[in-house]
Amino acid sequence: MTIAMNNSHLKQLQQLIVEIESLFPLDYSNRVNRLFWKLQEQLKYFEKLPQDIVNRLQIIWGYRGYSMESHFAKQKNYQSFDFYPKYKKLMRFDTLFLRKVMGKKKYSKVIFVGSGALPLSLKLLRLNIQKVGYDISKEALNLAKKAIPKDRFGRNIIYKEGNFFDLNLNEKRPIIIYIAGLIRGKEVGLKRFVKQLPKGSLMVVRTVANDSRGFLYEKIEKQSLYRIGELKEFIPIKSSGVTNGMIVIKI
Structure with missing residues (x-):
């Protein structure tokens, strides 16, 4: 169902956005949680969103992400994140996918970006990948260090704080960049970053459907990626249950 086919859904979506905007600054209350779940349900009716709606969603989700991060950072409890129980299934799917990809061609490095990749990195270190890196916020970085065991695998993880678009890679051989975090509104930085890649x-972007951030991956993230002219090919890979699949961008 598209926007043109049913304007009533668009009206309901706009009303929800207005209600959420009226609650700024957002907190991590049951009321806010319910509104975001309703928002996610409404977005299922749209194949494409008007740009003004996309802009407003980016703003409210920015506030939403900050409220979640602040809430859990204060608790020092990484496992309280609402998507944590899905990590084991995600690890299995991601591991099988990356093992298949790396079996065809030797990549010198895999860099994992975003808090969604934390458990995955630990799993893949056991596959003798040469190097794993992080580039995430200070709050998520602190949570990551608490979440990952300090065993011989965990000690090999390289933690980096900051915007991964600012990384100077200096890589000569092909690498894999695995993004498990939000990229909306960062097209300019992503274009600049892509130019560094051999x-x-x-570039692998996971599209998550069954968590509270799913609507952004499904309705905003791919629209952002498709606006980047330097990227050559998109390969949608569907999975069952936990994820909606992956977008693989060949550089």
Whole structure:
């Protein structure tokens, strides 16, 4: 069902956005949680969103992400994140996918970006990947260090704080960049970052459907990616249950 086919859904969506905007600054209350779940349900009716709606969603989700991060950082409890129980299934799917990809061609490095990749990195270190890196916020970085065991695998993880678009890679051989975090509104930085990647590299973006951030991955993130002219090919990979699949960008 598209926007043109049913304007009543668009009206309901706009009303929900207005209600959420009226609650700024957002907190992590049951009321706010319910509104975001309703918002996610409404977005299922749309194949594409008007740009003004996309802009407003980016703003309210920015506030939403900050409220979640602040809430759990204060508790020092990484496992309280609402998507944590899905990590084991995500790890299995992601591991099988990346093992298949890396079996075809030797990549010198895999860099994992975003808090969604934390458990995955630990799992893949056991596959003898040469190097794993992080580039995430200070709050998420602190939570990551608490969440990942300090065993011989955990000690090999390289933690980096800051915007991964600002990384100076200096890589000569193809690498894989695995993004498990929000990229909306960062097209300019992503374009600049892509230019650093050696030819033959892959950028992998997971699209998550069954968590409270799913609507952004499904309705905003892919729209952002498709506006980047330097990227050559998109390969949608569908999975069952936990994720909606992945977008693989060949550089």
